[in-house]
Amino acid sequence: MKHNREFAPHYGTPVELAPGLRRLTAQNPGPFTFHGTNTYLIGSRRLLVLDPGPALPDHIEAIAKAADGAKIEAILVSHTHMDHSPGARVLQDKTGASIIGCGPHRAARDLLDNEINPLDSSADKDHLPARQMFDGDLFDAADATVEAIETPGHTANHLCFAITGSDLILSADHVMGWSTSIVAPPDGSMRDYMASIDKMLLRPETRYFPGHGGSISDAKTYVQELKQHRLDREKAILRSISGGERSIIEIVRELYADVDPSLHRAASLSVFAHLEDLVDRKLALAMPDLALDARYRKTG
Ligand SMILES: [Zn+2]
Known part of the structure; x- marks a missing residue:
């Protein structure tokens, strides 16, 4: 965006x-x-x-x-x-x-x-x-x-x-x-x-x-773009964890490959925010429990 x-x-x-x-x-x-x-x-x-x-x-x-x-x-x-x-x-x-x-x-x-x-x-x-x-x-x-x-x-x-x-x-x-x-x-x-x-x-x-x-x-057009940006990121995270368990660091390395590694810590928190929401909505599973260093996979 x-x-x-x-x-x-x-x-x-x-x-x-x-x-x-x-x-x-x-x-x-x-x-x-x-x-x-x-x-x-x-x-x-x-x-x-x-x-x-x-x-x-x-x-x-x-x-x-x-x-x-x-x-x-x-x-x-x-x-x-x-x-x-x-x-x-x-x-x-x-x-x-x-x-x-x-x-x-x-x-x-x-x-x-x-x-x-x-x-x-x-x-x-x-x-x-x-x-x-x-x-x-x-x-x-x-x-x-x-x-x-x-x-x-x-x-x-x-x-x-x-x-x-x-x-x-x-x-x-x-x-x-x-x-x-x-x-x-x-x-x-x-x-x-x-x-x-x-x-x-x-x-x-x-x-x-x-x-x-x-x-x-x-x-309003801009806010709609912001919304779409987050929905796209959510979809990418779900795709990343659909093949098996992934840690947040692994997801970040995949999704933010073109981003300066010094920003990966901030990106990890953003991915964590999405995963917390996905777990809450029962679309993802945290193993063993919800945490920054847990592993995640898609449900179903
Ligand atoms: Zn602030």
């Missing part, structure tokens, strides 16, 4: 995207963050700030400067990853605005026996919103209202936000144009992610602004 990797971050400078919507990119580029985390300023006279990013003093300073005296009504947080939520507390200390949005960090399921959570260091466990938002909840900030859309999958607590009365969704890490989302157990869940993808397809909005990289126009 085709991704759009064209993006100019303009660190420190807000970029106007639509009336009442600006983007400010934090300077935390990396293999999983692309050019850095996008912070969004919603509204004009009174603002909502989505995802202040990591606790980078320069970036928080740039957000305050972009607000230019306008009152920050609330700080929205989409999910509890270190590149999205810790800056919320720094901005709260600086402005007095309260933090709302996703709930505290939680995994999609309990740890398995002897399982070490490979994503532990990316989780922000200090996030505690003054108001947790649930599906369909609205927050009104005078000249803009946002609606929370529960979209678990990348994390269990992930929220997207629609700007009501517009065609726009702030899609955070659920739908990104530059790359597919990381869906890795136990914090993430492929079953939840696929359901959250279907949820986006039922919504009317067609323009998305993600947590990393540029905007997505014709978002």
Whole structure:
């Protein structure tokens, strides 16, 4: 599937995207963050700030400067990853605005026996919103209202936000144009992610602004492609385990042969997420039990 990797971050400078919507990119580029985390300023006279990013003093300073005296009504947080939520507390200390949005960090399921959570260091466990938002909840900030859309999958607590009365969704890490989302157990869940993808397809909005990289126009076509991409991968995994037992490493070597081996660890987690879902749906069998180092075969 085709991704759009064209993006100019303009660190420190807000970029106007639509009336009442600006983007400010934090300077935390990396293999999983692309050019850095996008912070969004919603509204004009009174603002909502989505995802202040990591606790980078320069970036928080740039957000305050972009607000230019306008009152920050609330700080929205989409999910509890270190590149999205810790800056919320720094901005709260600086402005007095309260933090709302996703709930505290939680995994999609309990740890398995002897399982070490490979994503532990990316989780922000200090996030505690003054108001947790649930599906369909609205927050009104005078000249803009946002609606929370529960979209678990990348994390269990992930929220997207629609700007009501517009065609726009702030899609955070659920739908990104530059790359597919990381869906890795136990914090993430492929079953939840696929359901959250279907949820986006039922919504009317067609323009998305993600947590990393540029905007997505014709978002519904793109989301349909994302869905097809995951279904194709699922089919390839089932094919790989149809001839006999396979370990995740063996599956990755086969399916990701053309991918840089340094990314094989991330690929293993993605394959694990698919297998967990397939075992759950009784389409695959884990031997002896579900685990990253178990062996898998197709049922029937
Ligand atoms: Zn994330």
